Amino acid sequence: MRKLKAILGVLLLWFLCSTILRSCKANNLVCNEKEKQALLSFRHALLDPANQLSSWSIKEGCCGWRGVHCSNVTARVLKLELADMNLGGEISPALLKLEFLDHLDLSRNDFGRSPIPSFLGSMGSLRFLDLSSAYFGGLVPPQLGNISNLRHLNLGDNGLYVENLSWISLLSSLKYLDMDGIDLHRELDWLEKLSLLPSLLELHLPECQLESNMTSSIGYANFTSLTLIDLSFNHINQELPNWLFNLSSLAFLSVLENQFKGQIPESLGQFKYLEYLDLSFNSLSGNIPSSMGNLSSLSVLNLYDNLLINGTVPTSVGRLSNLMALVLGHDSLTGAVSEVHFATLSKLMQLEISETSLFFNVKSNWTPPFQLHYLLISSCKMGPKFPAWLQTQKSLFYLDFSGSGIEDTAPDWFWKFASNIQQIHLSDNQISGDLSQVVLNNTNIDLSSNFFSGRLPRLSPNVVELNIANNSLSGRISPFLCQKMNGTSKLEVLDISINALSGEISDCWMHWPSLTHINIGSNNLSGKIPNSMGSLVGLRALSLHNNSFYGDIPSSLENCKVLGLINLANNNFSGIIPRWMVESTTRIVIHLRSNKFIGNIPPQICQLSSLIVLDLADNSLSGEIPKCLNNFSAMAAGPIPGKYDDGGFVALESEYDYKSYMESLVLDIKGRESEYKEILQYVRAIDLSSNNLSGSIPVEIFSLSGLQFLNLSRNHLTGRIPEKIGVMASLESLDLSRNHLSGEIPQSMSNLTFLDDLDLSFNNFSGRIPSSTQLQSFDPLSFFGNAELCGAPLTKNCTKDEEPQDTNPDEESGEHPEIAWFYIGMGTGFVLGSLWSSLFQKSLEACLFSGS
Structure with a gap:
């Protein structure tokens, strides 16, 4: 037994030593000289205005250069990760000498709308190719179809087009394809060609100018493993195709902003893995199927801006316990949205119900199961009472109740509660209350077109936008303009028009150096424009209309060069x-x-x-x-x-x-x-x-x-x-x-x-x-x-x-x-x-x- 332990000890010591030696060797890899020269030739053809490739020195081994990754065993170059380096110029065919390169990422650079070099199709070892957002232009070279080992291809967000997609079917191992923004309208059988990729997991085709040929002549798309489809921002005008609902593994589906029509089928409820569903900005009609409540994995549901007309929101939505975002509106749905619609939505963080005949109907003592971050219920009846349940929401950073039919006084608790919300939009209601003692701390505030009264509120330096136009505010404007703050004001937009403010506009504009938009029109203001207004060098819009100002326009305003x-x-x-x-x-x-x-x-x-x-x-x-x-x-x-x-x-x-x-x-x-x-x-x-x-x-x-x-x-x-x-x-x-x-x-x-x-x-x-x-x-x-x-x-x-x-x-x-x-x-x-x-x-x- 002691002998066996000794042998095991020796073996363990040998393993540790060899591991350490390999690690040391990996940290001091000596790259292949042929590949080093190829990389230097590649760099020589590039434009590198920010000197991002300064480490590419002939005196240093290429395996230590920025963005270059070598094999720990052979020291041959396997990866080039040069994303987001502001590179330009030309891509040298010297890359062909990197015969073991399997990963090339040139995304988020600027190649000046030059074409993608066709020689990339000869880089047979590539498994990963990302040229997205790199300002390439022209025809996608069909030679890319020769990279038979390719698993990941991202050409999105460039100025590219294709004549046909016959070459794509040669990439039989492809799992990820992103052609975002590539003009595919010349290829009428795009679906048939893409359906020949049996290993495909993700298909990104937004803004590709796709037309109504999703049914094609094949009638059935042979996608067996597809988990993501993004067809957003195209021109597809037809009913949702049947083959779409045969993709049992689907987790992400977006057809945002097309012209899909017809009803949402009940069969949608069979997608037990579906996590993201965006059917917004289409022409889908009928009602929301009750089977929607069977989508147990769903985290995002967006049905905004369709032609939904029958009935109300099914109460089965309340069973979507994993839902994090719910967006409805700009339709003809009717009826109430009540507590039962939110029964198990404890993970809900984003709620939008706007521009619809739906109305929010919950009990005054309702305690929601969720803690929202983003809440938008606008042009959708919520009032007349100010919603008491709002004060239970401790994590809000965005609140929009504009045009929601509130005819009530803002409760005492609201302003303190709201002090930590980043954006507040309460416009176009009949909310009243005296703002004289209110201190506003939000980044963006829109209280316009209400019944607020009293003097102008005080502001913290954090406020960037204040729109309190079309209310019943009164008193002199000077105390507001000349208020002292604990810090420099960040205010960019000031709109206090259509009120009953009076007096002269004091010479205090130097306290508001960030202002870009000023609208104090339609008040009872008088006097001359003070010279300090010329200190607002970033001012872009100045509205003083419908007052009683007089005198010459001061020459100091000439300093406002971008007005x-x-x-x-x-x-x-x-x-x-x-x-x-x-x-x-x-x-x-x-x-x-x-x-x-x-x-x-x-x-x-x-x-x-x-x-x-x-x-x-x-x-x-x-x-x-x-x-x-x-x-x-x-x-x-x-x-x-x-x-x-x-x-x-x-x-x-x-x-x-x-x-x-x-x-x-x-x-x-x-x-x-x-x-x-x-x-x-x-x-x-x-x-x-x-x-x-x-x-x-x-x-x-x-x-x-x-x-x-x-x-x-x-x-x-x-x-x-x-x-x-x-x-x-x-x-x-x-x-x-x-x-x-x-x-x-x-x-x-x-x-x-x-x-x-x-x-x-x-x-x-x-x-x-x-x-x-x-x-x-x-x-x-x-x-x-x-x-x-x-x-x-x-x-x-x-x-x-x-x-x-x-x-x-x-x-x-x-x-x-x-x-x-x-x-x-x-x-x-x-x-x-x-x-x-x-x-x-x-x-x-x-x-x-x-x-x-």
Whole structure:
């Protein structure tokens, strides 16, 4: 026995020594010289501006270089992990000399939209290839299908496309495939090709421009092991396919933002492993199947924004004991959501029920089984009482009860309870309470459109956004502006508009260095703008409208170099329009309506290429309209739905983690005041009415083909309307009334197919009103007060002498007679062709526009 123990001891000592020796060798590996030179060649072709590969020195062994991993036994290079290093340049074919390389990760770099090199298909040892988010572009090389050992392929988030996917079926060992954002629309049989991957576990195909061919000719997808399918953000317009419900191992399913239709099948309840289900933003109809309660593993359920119409939420949802996130809304479901729906949801952390006819109906003494982090019940009836159960939620960081029908006083416990919540949104209710003694500590606070009263609350330095507009707050504004804090204020957005605040705005703006958006309009404020407001160098939007401010605009505001929106309308400001206001290319909105400004419109205004709204109406401006307004390139291009210029429009919106603050603007258009908010970035308007402007209308202004609203009425303008007006294809409202304009109405105006508001009254126009469906549809009052004007819709008939002659256009316009005949010839086709465009624009405005 002692001999056996001795032998075992020797063996153990040998094992320990050999292990130590191997470890020592691993730490001092001498890499293969051929592979070292290959890596140096590879690095030489790269761009490395941050010097991330500084350790790649010829004097050092390559197994110690950053991102290089070698075999502990052979010292051959097995892995290159170079993700997120800001690398660029070219990928050298020297990589082919790394014959044992099985892992290559170049993700999150910048290769300048260069194509993926096809030689990667010759790297037969690769089992892992990640080129995601590396700014590759062009065609995905089909040679990648030659890497027969590949298990993991991620090409997502690049500018890539495929002609076909025949090559993908060669990757029979593939378990993970991510083609996020790759254009696959050319491959009509994408499902059939992908279904030939029997080992596939995860399939990521979001934003691939996939069409409605999920059923394909195969009728059944041969996925035997698939656990994850992500088809979100595509264009699939069909019912959920049957083969989808044969995937018994499925754990993750997202078809977010497609056009799936039909009912959610009861068979969905058979997925006992399903943990994540997102069917949101589709066109699914019917009811929520009661079998949903059988998804015992489910942790995330999102059915938001569908066409669900029948019945209410099944009480079986209350059995989903593993549920952590529940998102419902923007549908036509009805009925109550009660305690039984949450019976076993002890793990619930995120609850969203919004924009629906469902109503929250729980007992006043209800104690929920969960501790929420994120709670959003908006545009969904919860009131009229303030929910008492809320105070049981000790872990909240986001609370949104906006538009939830609460008609109650905020309870005493609420403000102390809420002090640790990061974001609070209680807007559009009828919540009351005195805020005079309240100290707000939240990062984002929206209490707008309620019945709060008293003085402005105090703020801690942590507050970033305060929107308390449209309440009943009163008292002087100075104590709020000049309050002392324990630290530097982080406040970026201050909106206290539409209240009853009074007094002058004190010279305390230096205490708020982070402000980017200020709206104190529609109060009872007075005095001059203090010079300290010029210390707000990051200010992007300033709204002081509808008060009683007076005096000149201080020159200190010139320091606000990124100021994009200026709204000083309806005050008593005087003097000339300062030159600095019209020189910055960051300016997108200038709203100076109804003040006492004098002098000429500064010619420097033509530098404002980003300007989308210019309203100088109802002042005492004189002189001529500058002839260079065609330099307003944003008005020339017009609004482009979906295109958002981050460089300019940041003045209109301040984005945060879950919600954004949006600027609004009230414009006098078509004879009524309308508020523009969500669609303000799409508005293009010029209003110079009710001034003392003279001279002719510059022909250049009619080059602004994207302009929607033009009002030059109530001035002393003379001359003709240039024939070029016909190119203003986006024009919806035109008011030239009460001037001294003369001549004939241009025939090209019949091309203004978007025009639905026209006023040419009280001028000196003559001749026949051009015949077109467009112009004859307006009220006769649109042409009233032009004694020499005739033809429909006026009752005055035209005599032969009054019919238009082939005369040259006015010299001021510089037009040629053949242009008029060009417009006459294209009129009918333009009207019909533009009708659909007109309907689209009206539909967009109807969906987004509020306050009209």
